[in-house]
Amino acid sequence: MQTLIEKAAQRLAGERRGAAMTGAGVSVESGIPDFRSRGGLWTRFPPEEYATIQAFRRDPEKVWRMLAEMEKTLDASSPNPGHRALAELETLGVLEAVVTQNIDGLHSRAGSRGVVEFHGSHRTLTCLWCGNACKREEVRQLPVPPRCSCGKVLKPDVVFFGETIPEKALHDAARVADTCRVLLVAGTSAEVYPANQLPSRAKRRGALIVEINVAPTLLTDSVTDIFIEGKAGEALPLLAEAVKRLL
Numbered sequence: 244m245q246t247l248i249e250k251a252a253q254r255l256a257g258e259r260r261g262a263a264m265t266g267a268g269v270s271v272e273s274g275i276p277d278f279r280s281r282g283g284l285w286t287r288f289p290p291e292e293y294a295t296i297q298a299f300r301r302d303p304e305k306v307w308r309m310l311a312e313m314e315k316t317l318d319a320s321s322p323n324p325g326h327r328a329l330a331e332l333e334t335l336g337v338l339e340a341v342v343t344q345n346i347d348g349l350h351s352r353a354g355s356r357g358v359v360e361f362h363g364s365h366r367t368l369t370c371l372w373c374g375n376a377c378k379r380e381e382v383r384q385l386p387v388p389p390r391c392s393c394g395k396v397l398k399p400d401v402v403f404f405g406e407t408i409p410e411k412a413l414h415d416a417a418r419v420a421d422t423c424r425v426l427l428v429a430g431t432s433a434e435v436y437p438a439n440q441l442p443s444r445a446k447r448r449g450a451l452i453v454e455i456n457v458a459p460t461l462l463t464d465s466v467t468d469i470f471i472e473g474k475a476g477e478a479l480p481l482l483a484e485a486v487k488r489l490l
């Protein structure tokens with residue numbers, strides 16, 4: 244693993260135009276289970292029943308049973324060494340952006356500034372019926388499910404299946420993929436479209452793809468150039484240390 248980390252560090256330190264794309268795996272060490280691993284959220288709440296926009300419109304109270312559990316986990320979480328290492332790589336001047344599929348806000352809390360929240364965020368909510376928007380802080384004390392002043396159930400601004408990616412996030416992520424020279428792909432199964440297209444897009448533009456995951460994924464044999472098998476919270480700090488030594 245050390246040799247692969249050194250190799251990735253050399254390219255990051257040399258190019259100084261890296262980016263990261265992250266998934267639920269980077270927050271596992273913050274106590275947030277991922278979606279598809281054993282015991283993951285989608286193994287207990289089938290996404291077709293709990294995570295499509297049609298399901299939310301049909302029965303928002305039911306979907307909020309899943310969301311309430313998720314919010315509880317998010318409230319108890321804080322950034323781990325993997326999030327902090329990505330923030331440090333940005334401070335060192337070798338990483339320009341983190342495109343994340345996570346809605347937990349932990350990259351920003353760790354100090355990353357160039358964060359693209361591809362699947363939205365749980366920090367704000369919107370009423371699908373009257374369009375009213377509010378912050379989570381404003382509804383935190385309300386009974387679950389939180390309701391808008393119009394009486395309907397509020398929806399967090401996270402992307403449900405069947406919804407489109409926020410336009411700005413789509414645009415910003417495409418720019419990141421087109422301009423980075425090294426892309427760190429950490430803690431994602433790469434099963435969800437269109438986020439899973441970003442690594443191959445970056446590779447077509449000449450970027451080196453460095454994947455960090457506890458297990459191989461759909462990308463590993465096809466798109467990945469360097470596969471670092473390990474926990475993001477362990478491998479990313481080692482990578483940041485190696486870059487620091489080289490600068």
Ligand code: OAD
Nearest residue numbers: 266267268271277278279344430431432433456457474475
């Ligand atoms: P998944 O649950 O599909 O994949 C998590 C990945 O992280 C797997 O490949 C695990 O092997 C890996 N992993 C687990 N623990 C790890 C660790 N400590 N370090 C490194 N890797 C680890 O989650 P995502 O790929 O993020 O979207 O899922 C993508 C999207 O699917 C989510 O954003 C969400 C979900 O449906 C929506 O809700 C729209």
